[in-house]
Amino acid sequence: MAWHKQHKVNSKDKILASAAALFTRHGFEKVSINQVMASAKMTRGAFYSHFESKSDLYAQAIIKAAVLAKQQQLEQCSDDLRTMSLTYLSAEHRDEKLENLCPLAFLVTDINQQDEVVKNTYTKIFKGFIEQTQSLTQSKSAALQSAALLIGGLALAKAINDHALSDDLLIACQTGVTELTVRND
Amino acid sequence: MAWHKQHKVNSKDKILASAAALFTRHGFEKVSINQVMASAKMTRGAFYSHFESKSDLYAQAIIKAAVLAKQQQLEQCSDDLRTMSLTYLSAEHRDEKLENLCPLAFLVTDINQQDEVVKNTYTKIFKGFIEQTQSLTQSKSAALQSAALLIGGLALAKAINDHALSDDLLIACQTGVTELTVRND
DNA sequence: GTCTATAAAGGGATAGAC
């Protein structure tokens, strides 16, 4: 691959990484193209040689966010649902202390206001999430319940302003997920 | 109470009802003060004699939305968690066919981008929701899990673009809530 | 491909008449 071609790929990836971090933290509307490009050390004008529109960026950015969050999770070696729930439903994740945040939880109602391309992308990511939980639970129903407890529990814990109650909620959802796990021991 | 005083109260309530319907459906950013006032059959200029800012309106509107959704639920005579989950986690609620939508589910990530007053209000509403589930479950942990399944499950089902999968998710969460219910029979 | 400059639109908030 030629240098200038690689240059473009690197720039686009930098924009996507910046967008993934900003969108998961602040949502679609509160993030401007200016902010994303500044975070990627570029100016606004360069944006449109990589993306068609802000919505186009958003769709690609949530995929990037999901991939990064998945990589981060694998580094923690969580191969069962119980240990996975401990990091997913952690105070660090809720408080944005982790570098990569799960877009499924942090943008769950944000998606309703977006176009069909974004909704399709979100759904695709969710299906990947379900495949993972399904391989670790007894049934499809248990996999869906786990997903609701994980994603829904984290989103709710984030929205709640009462720290003690939010912590209780995280723990209760961890317990709920654990009880849905296949018992092999 | 004098006529003109009652007039103001009626106007404010009309604005709040319009705002509750619009915000729960489209979120904070996608709704303009213009739209809210037009929906209440008034013009933009009249807005600021009732509310300090758009954010002030939002905080009061989600309370209004919660009250209306609660009234609507009581009309369905759901005095146990199982029947309550059937209407809460219904396709009608998800698809906005009900007149009043639960702000806890439809605005769960929207809240993160708002000021402290809004967050406090959301938390207060959530505590009311928990009190209800707690009176119908065995433990506080079960009450919190139920809330996550109900609110999180509905928010997720709304975000998913795959109709069949979304329906499965609703049913799975209904089942999950039922299993957390106190068995009196 | 990246930059600066600018067009074009939308929306929050205020002023003043009635």
Next chain:
DNA sequence: GTCTATCCCTTTATAGAC
């Protein structure tokens, strides 16, 4: 309290130089 008119700022998207 409600109206019309306006100010002012932000933001998306485009044009054109390098």
